Amino acid sequence: MRIGIDIGGTHTDGVLVDGERLIAAAKAPTLYDNLLESIGRVLSSILLNQDPKKVTTLNLSTTLNTNAIVTGNIDPVGVLVVGGPGIAVETYRVGSHYHLIPGSLDHLGTETAPLDSEELQTVVAGCFEKGVKTFAVVSKFSPRNPVYENLIRAHLQEQADFISSGHLISGQLNFGRRIHTCYYNSAVWRNFYTFSTALMESLQGFDIEAEVNILKADGGTMPMARALETPVQSIFSGPAASAMGILAITRTDTDSLILDIGGTTTDIAIFAGGQPLLEREGISIEGRPTLVRAIHVESIGIGGDSLLQVEQAAVLVGPQRLGPCMARGGALPTLMDAFNVLNLAAFGDVERSAGGVEALAVRSGMTGRQLAAKAVDTAINAISAKIEDLIALVNSRPVYTIHEILEDRPIAPAQLIIIGGPAAVFQELLRTRLGMEVVVPPLYEVANAIGAALTRSTAYLDLTADTAKGKVSVPRLAIYRSIPRSYDLDTAIGEARSLLIGDLEQAGVSISPEEVQITQADSFNIVEDFYTAGRNIRVVAQVQPAVIAHIDTGNTGVRVNSRT
Numbered sequence: 001m002r003i004g005i006d007i008g009g010t011h012t013d014g015v016l017v018d019g020e021r022l023i024a025a026a027k028a029p030t031l032y033d034n035l036l037e038s039i040g041r042v043l044s045s046i047l048l049n050q051d052p053k054k055v056t057t058l059n060l061s062t063t064l065n066t067n068a069i070v071t072g073n074i075d076p077v078g079v080l081v082v083g084g085p086g087i088a089v090e091t092y093r094v095g096s097h098y099h100l101i102p103g104s105l106d107h108l109g110t111e112t113a114p115l116d117s118e119e120l121q122t123v124v125a126g127c128f129e130k131g132v133k134t135f136a137v138v139s140k141f142s143p144r145n146p147v148y149e150n151l152i153r154a155h156l157q158e159q160a161d162f163i164s165s166g167h168l169i170s171g172q173l174n175f176g177r178r179i180h181t182c183y184y185n186s187a188v189w190r191n192f193y194t195f196s197t198a199l200m201e202s203l204q205g206f207d208i209e210a211e212v213n214i215l216k217a218d219g220g221t222m223p224m225a226r227a228l229e230t231p232v233q234s235i236f237s238g239p240a241a242s243a244m245g246i247l248a249i250t251r252t253d254t255d256s257l258i259l260d261i262g263g264t265t266t267d268i269a270i271f272a273g274g275q276p277l278l279e280r281e282g283i284s285i286e287g288r289p290t291l292v293r294a295i296h297v298e299s300i301g302i303g304g305d306s307l308l309q310v311e312q313a314a315v316l317v318g319p320q321r322l323g324p325c326m327a328r329g330g331a332l333p334t335l336m337d338a339f340n341v342l343n344l345a346a347f348g349d350v351e352r353s354a355g356g357v358e359a360l361a362v363r364s365g366m367t368g369r370q371l372a373a374k375a376v377d378t379a380i381n382a383i384s385a386k387i388e389d390l391i392a393l394v395n396s397r398p399v400y401t402i403h404e405i406l407e408d409r410p411i412a413p414a415q416l417i418i419i420g421g422p423a424a425v426f427q428e429l430l431r432t433r434l435g436m437e438v439v440v441p442p443l444y445e446v447a448n449a450i451g452a453a454l455t456r457s458t459a460y461l462d463l464t465a466d467t468a469k470g471k472v473s474v475p476r477l478a479i480y481r482s483i484p485r486s487y488d489l490d491t492a493i494g495e496a497r498s499l500l501i502g503d504l505e506q507a508g509v510s511i512s513p514e515e516v517q518i519t520q521a522d523s524f525n526i527v528e529d530f531y532t533a534g535r536n537i538r539v540v541a542q543v544q545p546a547v548i549a550h551i552d553t554g555n556t557g558v559r560v561n562s563r564t
Contacts, residue, residue, distance in 0.1 A: 001054050003046065003210070004453025005039055006061040006241045006446075010263025010305060010321070011421065013449040014042030016050060020552045023050070025446045026561040027421075035064065035195065036202050043206050045561045052207045061215040061241035061452040064195055065188040065234055069285060074187035075134045078127035081179060082115065082139035082148045092176040094183045094288060097132050099123040101152070108466065109145030109473075120155060128159055134189055136182035138166035140175050143462065143475040162189045167475040169230065170291040171462025171540075177282055181290040185232035192231035196224055211508060213457060217283065217294035219244050219276065219545030220458025223507045232292055236283065238448065239267045239297035240545075243276040245451025246417055248547045249441050257387060257413045259430075260448065261420035263305040264321045266383055268298045268390055272411050277394060296394070300386045302379050304336040304422035308357070308371070310364040315374040317382070326356040333357045335379055336422060338372035345425045376429065383426075384433045387416075415439055419447040442553035445560050454549050457509040460519075460542035463496040468526045468534025474499060489523040489537055496541040504543070516541050 001023065005014045012030045016023040026045035031038050039060075047055075068074050078097045083089035084104025101123065103115035127135070135156055139148040146167040153163050164182040172178070200212065213221035215237040227234060242260035246252075253274035260267040270277050282291040301319020309316045317335055325336040327348030337353035339345040347353075358368035366374075395410050415437040418426055423444045431438040443450060465472040465487055472483045472492075477499060497516045504511055520540035526533045 001050075001056065002453045003043070003055055003058040003208075004061075004241075004449040004451070005042060005058070006238060006448035006452050007035060007038065007063050008238060008262050008448065009063060009265060010303065010324075012038035012042055013446045014039075014046050015446050015449040015453050016046040016055075017450065017453045017549075017551070020549050022443065022450070022551055022558045024048070024561070025443070025449070025558050027445070030063075032067065035062070036198055039199070040202060040206075043208075047206060053209065055208055055210045057213065057453075058203070058208065058210045059213045059215060059221050059452045059455060060199075061237045061448065062195075062234060063238055065192060065231055066236060066238075068188050068191045069184065069235070073191065075190050076130070076132050077183050077186045078124070078132045078135040079179065079183055080120075080123065080135060080137050080152055082152075083175075084113065084140050087140060087175065092179045094180055095187070097127055097130070099127075101148075103139070103148055105139065105141045105145055105148070107141055107144070108469070109141055111145075111147070115148050115151055120152060124155060133159075133161040134186040135160050135162070136164045136166075136179070136186045138175070138179045138182050141173065142167040142178075143171045143173060144464070144473065146475065146478070146480070162186055162193075164189075168478065171464070171475040172291055174281070174289075174291065177289050177291045180285070180288040181232060181282070181292060184235070184285055184290065185230055188231050188235075189228075192234075193228060196228060200224070215241055215244075215452050215455060216458070217292055218278065218458065219295050219455060220543070221452075221455050222457060222459070223509065226507055232290070235285065235292060236294055236297065239269065239299075240295050241448040241451040241455075242267060242419060243269055243271075243295045243297075243451065244455045244545065244547055245419060245447035245449075246271070246441075247276075248450050248454045248549070249443050249447055249551050249553050250417060250439075251550065252415070252417070254415065255411050255413045257391075257416040257436075259383070259416060259418045259420070259423075259426070261418060261422050261426060262303045263324070263421065264301070264303045265299050265319075266302050266386075266420075268300070268383075268386055269295060270390060270394055270411060270413065277411075298386060298390050300382060302335070302382055304334065304425075305330070306335045306379070308333045308335065308338065308360060308375050310360065310371070313364070315371055315378055317375050317379045325353065327353040333360050335375060336425075338375040339422075339425050341368055341372035342376060344376070344429075345422075380426075380429050380433050384430070387434070417441060419444040421445055443551065443558075450551055451547070454547040454551075456543075456546055456548050457504065457507070458543045458545050459500060459504055460540065461496060461500050461503070463492055463499070463537075463539045463541070465492055465537040466526070466534060467537070477503060485534065487537070488535070489521060489539075492523075492537045492539045493518055493521055493541075496539040500541045500543065511543055515543055517544055 024046040028041035214227040306318030325334040333356040340353035361371035
């Protein structure tokens with residue numbers, strides 16, 4: 001059996017799955033100051049009358065790192081950068097402890113200027129004096145040669161709590177993206193470490209001995225041990241859980257729009273030919289581009305609990321959420337209360353919704369129904385406009401799914417699939433506004449948790465070889481060794497596939513060679529003095545995100561247990 005838990009902005013959802021059968025499902029409020037309590041509530045519910053020792057896997061999707069960045073609850077990070085000529089290192093400045101250490105490598109990884117050890121000592125001493133204990137170490141071209149990053153890491157090792165090294169974060173050469181990725185990886189590490197330690201201890205109280213994985217932004221999972229090394233990969237794992245949930249509860253092979261409507265926000269994604277679109281280079285965090293691969297999602301601050309306000313006769317919906325709707329005991333009217341007033345929903349205490357909306361309306365010179373109608377129109381129009389903008393955006397540039405690049409084909413969604421607690425309320429309204437088929441699938445309330453439960457572990461690696469120098473490198477695995485001149489592209493592909501399988505096996509994940517996809521395999525001649533001196537080879541291997549089963553939605557009979 002497998003457990004999936006999705007910690008959302010408003011609710012924490014949990015499911016227990018056995019093969020293609022949903023055994024149990026539960027929801028509980030997300031308590032930001034005590035996420036373990038939220039997790040504990042759903043675990044208690046879904047494990048009722050079940051043998052926890054039969055649970056083999058627990059997959060968790062969490063907003064922890066995203067919230068840490070949004071609220072500024074992150075560690076100060078010493079960012080130590082080795083640039084070199086031809087690059088404006090200040091362009092990538094991030095954080096309050098950003099330092100350039102003189103030294104440089106060329107594009108082949110050959111040293112062209114030595115590392116300034118005296119400046120390194122001065123900078124590091126200054127960071128420690130200011131209480132900085134986590135670091136991001138990045139040198140240009142380190143995937144070709146990590147010598148400077150390793151030297152700096154060795155200098156920090158005894159006193160630092162955590163160090164992110166650029167060549168271990170990614171084998172890609174984008175210097176600025178690696179700097180930002182390493183910074184955020186170290187900035188969220190302490191919060192994630194504290195949470196993961198407490199989580200593992202709390203699971204012992206439930207007698208759960210399962211493999212524990214964290215959902216990544218690209219729709220795959222990684223073992224907890226890996227997540228502690230690269231916690232930045234779990235940023236935006238919630239939207240990834242919703243995309244994988246759609247794959248697990250529907251069988252669509254058409255272009256589709258996906259809406260995950262929560263209490264606080266609505267996440268919008270697009271499927272091309274039944275597969276979610278991917279941010280191939282990496283997402284931006286606080287406007288800074290990174291190397292965190294992720295499913296492309298746009299968010300808008302409108303959900304069922306979005307606060308209603310009136311400004312100059314205009315009714316505003318969100319982005320604030322100051323608690324639940326009045327129908328569920330909240331103090332101020334929200335969008336869900338407006339749905340109740342218009343008889344579009346019958347959620348909770350409908351009379352309380354009517355009273356709260358009417359009180360706000362009287363102060364604004366409207367009736368309760370007038371205000372509610374304006375609120376619903378505002379929400380539907382804002383979501384529809386965001387959808388139209390997203391379609392235009394993806395059709396203005398190359399589009400990638402988690403499987404391949406789609407070339408010369410516009411994305412034309414034929415249907416809209418809605419999940420999340422308020423999904424059914426929005427169905428007819430969006431069908432009328434968008435003029436397309438709108439589907440609310442079975443189990444829409446807990447689709448994210450189902451996606452988390454059924455998502456498999458993924459990984460990727462870059463292998464580069466230079467036969468002129470007789471060197472091969474696999475930065476993410478810290479492999480740098482000699483090769484013969486006879487080393488060719490086929491050999492590189494075989495080695496990349498074998499290394500990726502072995503790497504996952506060390507993490508306790510077994511896959512077959514057929515599950516490893518070679519997404520890039522290039523080889524070109526290195527010419528010196530009009531002669532071919534060798535070959536430059538690059539191979540990228542990955543295990544694609546996928547769900548391991550599809551839920552039998554026609555025969556569940558499972559009631560979602562809501563725990564307040």
